[in-house]
Amino acid sequence: MRKKFIAFIFIFLVSLSVLTYFWSTALYIWIAASPFLLIAIVDLTQKKHAVRRNFPIIGHFRYILESVRPEIQQYFIETNKDGMPFSRETRSVIYQRAKEQLDTLAFGSQIDMNEPGYEWINHSLAPKKILKEEPKVLIGGATCSQPYLCSRFNIAGMSYGALSSNAVLALNKGAQMGGFAHNTGEGSISPYHLQGGDLVWQIGTGYFGCRTPEGEFCYEKFKEQSKKPEVKMIEIKLSQGAKPGHGGILPAKKITPEIAAIRGVPLGKDVISPPSHSAFSNPIQLMEWITQLRDASGGKPVGIKLSLGKRHEFLSMCKAMLETGIHPDFITIDGAEGGTGAAPVEFANYLGTPLNDALIFVHNVLVGVNLREKIRVIASGKITSGFNIAVKLSIGADLCYSARGMMFALGCIQALRCNANVCPTGLATHDPNLTEGLFVPDKAQRVANYHKHTVESFLEVLAATGHERPECLKPWYVWKRKGFGQVKNYADLFHYLQPGELLVEPVPQEYRGPWNSAHANSFS
Numbered sequence: 001m002r003k004k005f006i007a008f009i010f011i012f013l014v015s016l017s018v019l020t021y022f023w024s025t026a027l028y029i030w031i032a033a034s035p036f037l038l039i040a041i042v043d044l045t046q047k048k049h050a051v052r053r054n055f056p057i058i059g060h061f062r063y064i065l066e067s068v069r070p071e072i073q074q075y076f077i078e079t080n081k082d083g084m085p086f087s088r089e090t091r092s093v094i095y096q097r098a099k100e101q102l103d104t105l106a107f108g109s110q111i112d113m114n115e116p117g118y119e120w121i122n123h124s125l126a127p128k129k130i131l132k133e134e135p136k137v138l139i140g141g142a143t144c145s146q147p148y149l150c151s152r153f154n155i156a157g158m159s160y161g162a163l164s165s166n167a168v169l170a171l172n173k174g175a176q177m178g179g180f181a182h183n184t185g186e187g188s189i190s191p192y193h194l195q196g197g198d199l200v201w202q203i204g205t206g207y208f209g210c211r212t213p214e215g216e217f218c219y220e221k222f223k224e225q226s227k228k229p230e231v232k233m234i235e236i237k238l239s240q241g242a243k244p245g246h247g248g249i250l251p252a253k254k255i256t257p258e259i260a261a262i263r264g265v266p267l268g269k270d271v272i273s274p275p276s277h278s279a280f281s282n283p284i285q286l287m288e289w290i291t292q293l294r295d296a297s298g299g300k301p302v303g304i305k306l307s308l309g310k311r312h313e314f315l316s317m318c319k320a321m322l323e324t325g326i327h328p329d330f331i332t333i334d335g336a337e338g339g340t341g342a343a344p345v346e347f348a349n350y351l352g353t354p355l356n357d358a359l360i361f362v363h364n365v366l367v368g369v370n371l372r373e374k375i376r377v378i379a380s381g382k383i384t385s386g387f388n389i390a391v392k393l394s395i396g397a398d399l400c401y402s403a404r405g406m407m408f409a410l411g412c413i414q415a416l417r418c419n420a421n422v423c424p425t426g427l428a429t430h431d432p433n434l435t436e437g438l439f440v441p442d443k444a445q446r447v448a449n450y451h452k453h454t455v456e457s458f459l460e461v462l463a464a465t466g467h468e469r470p471e472c473l474k475p476w477y478v479w480k481r482k483g484f485g486q487v488k489n490y491a492d493l494f495h496y497l498q499p500g501e502l503l504v505e506p507v508p509q510e511y512r513g514p515w516n517s518a519h520a521n522s523f524s
Contacts, residue, residue, distance in 0.1 A: 040057055043056035085404075098409040113481075118481045131459045136150055139233065139329055150376075156401035157235070158185045163427060164423075164428065166436075168190060170438065170447060172194070176197040177447075177448035178447070180198070181200050182197045184199055186205075188225075197230070200234075201226065203234065205275065206247070206274065209263065226296060235332060236293070238277070238305060244307035259430075283317045284323065284324060287327070304317075307336060308352070312513075313518075333378065336352030336353055340418075355379060355380070355381035365497075368497040379400045386457025387457075387461055390458055394490070395478060413425055475496060477489070478490045
């Protein structure tokens with residue numbers, strides 16, 4: 001093709017030159033053809049793209065079509081059940097609830113209920129009245145002088161830096177309007193977080209907002225920030241589902257002078273958080289650090305966030321809790337299906353435990369060591385509906401976080417451009433030409449609407465099961481299809497432990513190996 005094209009160009013130029021000699025109007029053909037000739041010359045001489053080098057001019061169509069492939073796929077090809085990581089149906093329900101539009105389904109479900117993996121909740125023939133007010137969860141035990149009454153559905157950690165200023169403003173104002181919590185993400189507390197919404201201040205391995213110039217934890221800066229009245233809880237991030245065992249990533253192109261000042265980092269460089277903490281090195285030190293943070297904040301609840309990895313490491317933390325008498329006020333479980341603006345493919349796809357498996361394990365272990373009643377468990381990972389909330393509460397959670405659901409409420413169209421600073425909706429970019437398109441008052445109201453109607457849908461599901469309290473939901477209410485004619489509930493799929501079962505011999509077989517490998521003074 002390359003040689004044929006060169007021959008064609010040669011013949012074309014000779015022919016055009018002869019034509020111009022006899023017909024002066026042919027000069028206009030030269031003018032029209034010049035840009036294409038220049039492109040052809042560049043394509044033939046460049047060595048970076050083989051397609052353009054072999055197929056000059058025509059090869060550009062490949063890159064043009066590739067650039068709009070996600071939009072073509074989303075708007076013209078995918079069905080209501082297609083689309084990853086969230087289907088069109090899921091996105092549509094969120095948009096409808098955020099805008100307070102009709103969100104009911106006509107003509108029956110489009111789900112194949114015989115497909116392996118399909119889940120459902122059993123209803124009751126004696127349903128209860130739907131609660132008019134959400135039963136919230138009190139977080140913080142006897143060691144907390146400022147416990148927090150938290151919604152069952154809250155905004156998961158998304159940092160200013162990963163999100164635009166207008167996106168953070170809208171999320172926080174929405175949280176204030178709806179009376180639920182807004183997790184800051186590990187990027188620290190920005191002015192945009194301080195709009196009256198309740199904050200969960202997340203502290204990651206980079207210690208943004210409470211770090212020394214060398215990147216170590218700074219006790220005095222933490223004390224100052226944590227005393228802010230908007231801060232209701234402190235969350236120590238050990239790992240996250242989308243990239244467990246890997247530090248957070250903020251590309252240099254998304255770091256403005258303001259973000260650098262808020263985080264305490266230099267301009268012009270990618271900000272990559274260390275994969276592990278420097279403030280502690282073993283489970284006992286972690287428990288002692290939790291006490292220090294709780295005291296420094298004036299008695300606010302302190303918890304940990306993690307994606308479950310090696311099971312003996314979580315059991316080591318539990319042994320440290322038993323040995324020291326110190327425990328976190330809450331534990332956030334981030335499933336491997338959790339989202340992020342930027343993650344290596346290997347980490348996003350193949351590292352970490354999926355949420356349901358991790359949630360059940362953590363719940364079981366806390367029951368098995370007699371700590372479950374003292375520690376609240378938060379589930380995080382692809383939770384967008386009342387059904388999702390009901391399932392997570394049935395199998396072991398007390399409350400839930402949602403990140404991408406809240407982004408859809410803000411107007412996210414799943415363009416998958418979060419890591420490139422070109423988000424078309426102005427959510428995950430700092431390009432002022434794009435962020436100004438996100439009108440904060442309207443989007444804040446949509447966030448509040450989405451929370452309200454999702455909680456209402458959860459309360460409707462709860463009432464349909466025949467219960468008035470979320471605590472009544474149990475794993476045997478949730479069923480999963482394993483194959484045609486093969487269904488099991490979660491109580492059959494997993495061995496749910498009895499209180500204190502890990503503290504007496506013999507330890508159940510599936511826990512025996514990691515339990516014996518766990519040590520309070522080491523993660524190894």
